[in-house]
């Protein structure tokens with residue numbers, strides 16, 4: 001199997017729809033990583049509704065949850081993969097707000113908030129609490145804590161000399177940046193939160209996100225071969241992101257805004 005990362009959803013905070021979002025897409029955060037001969041999903045936003053057919057056919061999938069905010073979980077509620085009897089989803093996530101990953105999902109998937117509980121799907125769901133690095137088959141997953149309300153896990157996935165770093169829902173603070181530069185050093189692909197412009201950021205600095213210029217700079221400083229800005233603000237139309245794309249390229253010639261559906265070879 002070819003190594004790649006596919007952007008199934010790049011929108012942040014809430015999914016959006018309509019012609020103004022046709023190019024970059026409206027589905028919320030979900031990334032598909034094919035590495036070391038297996039499929040690993042990072043986050044289960046509404047992009048999870050569009051799993052490619054070859055992924056649907058896999059007997060087992062892994063899902064890494066960065067944090068349990070709804071824009072990162074909502075796709076599970078209608079995920080076709082979970083409708084498959086005999087399929088298995090292994091969910092990895094950290095304790096947040098005193099709740100383990102299983103308790104987090106049980107809260108979202110429970111009547112009257114949602115009619116089907118986590119044990120109500122034909123597919124089996126297994127839960128794996130994480131507190132540090134771990135392995136999934138031949139894929140090594142390193143974890144570092146980011147800066148976000150309630151906390152967030154940043155992931156580095158590596159296998160066979162290839163690596164992808166996912167740093168969504170994170171403010172790139174002065175304290176965090178030196179550690180994150182080491183964590184993401186020389187990765188093949190960096191997916192980094194860049195929800196806001198520099199003009200928007202001061203009034204939203206406590207929301208747990210970052211600017212696209214800071215994301216581009218991090219990609220340059222850590223030596224990422226490719227950097228994609230993710231968690232697009234729901235107010236940022238295709239026109240707005242296209243207008244900012246030139247600024248990104250000037251700061252980092254290997255950086256762009258993630259486009260829903262795009263597949264990046266590793």
Ligand SMILES: [Zn+2]
Nearest residue numbers: 012013071169
């Ligand atoms: Zn989010």
Ligand SMILES: [Zn+2]
Nearest residue numbers: 067069148169
């Ligand atoms: Zn969040």
